[in-house]
Amino acid sequence: MIEVNNLHKSFGNLKVLKGISEKVEESEVVCVIGPSGSGKSTFLRCLNLLETPTSGEIWIDGVKVTDPNVNINKIREEVGMVFQRFNLFPHMTALKNVAIAPIKVRGLPEKEAYDRAYYLLKKVGLEDKADVYPSSLSGGQQQRVAIARALAMHPK
Numbered sequence: 504m505i506e507v508n509n510l511h512k513s514f515g516n517l518k519v520l521k522g523i524s525e526k527v528e529e530s531e532v533v534c535v536i537g538p539s540g541s542g543k544s545t546f547l548r549c550l551n552l553l554e555t556p557t558s559g560e561i562w563i564d565g566v567k568v569t570d571p572n573v574n575i576n577k578i579r580e581e582v583g584m585v586f587q588r589f590n591l592f593p594h595m596t597a598l599k600n601v602a603i604a605p606i607k608v609r610g611l612p613e614k615e616a617y618d619r620a621y622y623l624l625k626k627v628g629l630e631d632k633a634d635v636y637p638s639s640l641s642g643g644q645q646q647r648v649a650i651a652r653a654l655a656m657h658p659k
């Protein structure tokens with residue numbers, strides 16, 4: 504469960520988030536909509552502290568993310584994210600992009616991680632691109648690799 508209380512975020516004089524409060528229950532599907540530049544990405548980036556909120560509280564599964572002593576890397580392991588520009592690792596194949604975090608962060612054996620990565624690439628219709636580097640993929644294909652990569656970590 505995600506709970507946000509009175510979240511504010513400014514960049515210098517630009518006030519982007521002005522007191523957002525929201526609750527998202529487990530398994531609930533929520534769309535954040537609004538005009539370009541209205542703060543949707545800023546809001547999502549605040550949830551795992553890719554942006555530091557100016558004020559307000561964020562809780563994820565009972566953990567206060569905005570607590571200065573929080574172990575944010577632990578929370579990021581549970582929060583999947585597909586970036587607007589995908590941020591695939593350019594020097595890794597599609598398959599390795601999907602397998603690398605479970606190996607490095609979760610300590611999954613390589614064989615298991617690569618098998619699951621292949622399964623996920625297949626799910627997003629890209630098994631034939633497993634050995635291709637991101638520069639040779641279309642925007643939509645890169646996005647699908649990024650989705651497979653997010654799912655590989657079994658986010659909550």
Ligand SMILES: Nc1ncnc2c1ncn2[C@@H]1O[C@H](COP(=O)(O)OP(=O)(O)OP(=O)(O)O)[C@@H](O)[C@H]1O
Nearest residue numbers: 514517519537538539540541542543544545546587
């Ligand atoms: N790091 C930053 N420094 C300064 N201003 C920023 C920064 N990041 C975002 N902004 C500004 O904050 C505002 C909200 O940006 P944000 O990316 O959250 O919008 P968005 O709703 O996701 O837009 P889009 O739909 O176009 O992706 C914009 O005016 C943007 O220029």
